[in-house]
Amino acid sequence: MIQISISVQDYASINFANTRAQLINENVDEEQAIQLLRNIWQANNETDKVLWQQQLAEDREQREHAQRIQEDEQERVKQERIDEEDAARKEERKKNKHKYIPILDTGHSRRTTEASIKKTIDDDAMVLSTLADGSTAWISSASARNC
Template sequence: MPLLAEDPSLNFAILPDFESEEFEEAHAQLINDTIDDRLAAELLANLWRVQNDADKQAEHRQADEAEAQKERTCLDEQEAAVMEEHKKNKSKYAPIRDINVLSDPIIIPCQYTVCKMKSSKYCELFYFTNSGLEEASHMAFTADKDALVMLPMADGLHKWIPAGAARDPKVQIVKDKNLTWEQFNEAAHI
C-alpha cells in the first residue's frame, strides 16, 4: 500500500490520516509492548514526511536536470546555427588583422605600365624610378582600367581610349640606355 496520497512534486501534498481504518494493517505491524496505536500513527506520519521530502527533492533534481539538458540542447542548436552561418559566409567572419593604417600613400606605377606588365610586354624602367612614380601619382586617370579617358593624339584630334591602355603623351620617357646610375638603382629596388 503506497504511503503517498498525492504527487510528491506538489508542495501541498496532504498527509493521510494514519489513525483511520485504512491503515489498521500498518498499525498492527508496528504495535508492541512500547508502541500503542497513537504512537504507531505518529511513526507512520513521520515516515511519510521523510519519504515525501525525499520524493520532492528527487523530483526537483529531475526537473533541474531536465531544465539544464534543455538549456544545453538550446545552446548546442545556437552554436550549430552560428557555425553554419560562419560556413556560409566565410568572408563576413574572416578575422581582421590588427595592423596599423599606413599614413603614406602607396605609390604604384601608372595604369599603362601595369597593363603592359599584365600582358607580358616589355616596360621601360623609367616608370619605376622616383620621377616615373611621381608622374604616375599626378596622372588624372581613374583606377578603373576599363574606364574611358580622352587624350589628344599626334594629329591634334582627341580620342577616347581605355584608361588601362592610356599613356600621358606629355610625359617624357627616358630610354633604359639613357637612365643614370641613380635612376637605375631606384628602379632596381622596386
C-alpha cells in the first residue's frame, strides 16, 4: 500500500495558498484553515485505505475463484481421461474376449501324478506284446502292466 504523508508545513506552503484563502473568513483564521486541510486529507486518506483494502480483498477472491475453476477443470480433464481409458479397455476386452478369459486353477501338478497312475486301458482289452522268444502275441492288458 502506498501512503502519502503531507505535514502541516506543506499546507502552509505557497502551493496551498489559494485553497487556504477559500477557507479563511471571520470565523476561520489561517491556522484553522491549515488544520481543516489536514483533517480533510486524513479523512480522504482513510477512505482511500479502506477502498484499497476492499480492492485487495476483491482481487484475492477473484484469484482464488480463478484457481478453483482451474483446479476443477484439471480434475474434470483428468476424470475424462480416466473414463476414456476405461472405455478403451472395455472395448478392447469386448473385441478380444478370448484374450481375457480367466485361467482357472486346475492343479497341473496333481494331473501329471494322476495321469501316471490312471488306468487308460480296460483290463479285458488285448494288446500286442513281444514274447521272450521274439515272437509277438496278443495278451490281456492286465498281464502286460504286471510285466
